[in-house]
Amino acid sequence: MRPKPRLTPREVKATGARDAHGRILDATLGALYVHMHREHGLAHRHYVLRPWQVRILAVVASRPMLVIYVAALVTWLWMASQAAQVPLLRREIATLTQDAERLDALTAQLDELRARYEQVQRMLSAASAGRAAPRDTTTRARPDSSRDTRGTTGR
Numbered sequence: 001m002r003p004k005p006r007l008t009p010r011e012v013k014a015t016g017a018r019d020a021h022g023r024i025l026d027a028t029l030g031a032l033y034v035h036m037h038r039e040h041g042l043a044h045r046h047y048v049l050r051p052w053q054v055r056i057l058a059v060v061a062s063r064p065m066l067v068i069y070v071a072a073l074v075t076w077l078w079m080a081s082q083a084a085q086v087p088l089l090r091r092e093i094a095t096l097t098q099d100a101e102r103l104d105a106l107t108a109q110l111d112e113l114r115a116r117y118e119q120v121q122r123m124l125s126a127a128s129a130g131r132a133a134p135r136d137t138t139t140r141a142r143p144d145s146s147r148d149t150r151g152t153t154g155r
Helices: 051-060 063-137
Strands: 031-039 046-047
Touching: 046 051, 051 063
Parallel strands: none
Antiparallel strands: 031 046
8 A cells, every 4th residue: 555645744743723734833844825815806915924034923923922012012001101190290280389389478478467466466565564564653542432433334
């Protein structure tokens, strides 16, 4: 009995649907021919990927690279969200700066009013002390008995 002729350069050991066609992106098998055509119509494309291009495609499409792509995407999204917060934070800083300036102005006004109030208090206490001093130094006079204020109400 004659051996069956091989259709491929090496034996293909398919262990399931995943491996039924061998490793498509194996650069040791030579160039990769890609033929695409539309379901309806005559339009078609034919690409030939050289072994070095197949090797690059295998690295780009590998699982570790997919993990790196996802990590890069997550990192980029985080940075984009942080960059989007910058205008909002600047607006908040401007608002807080205006509030701080208003508080500083109000504090200055309050300090000025306190100083005026203390000045008025000192003036009033000096005036009342000045009036009380001559009375203390003189002898006390007896109250005028002709003026009886016992039954009257004062305002």
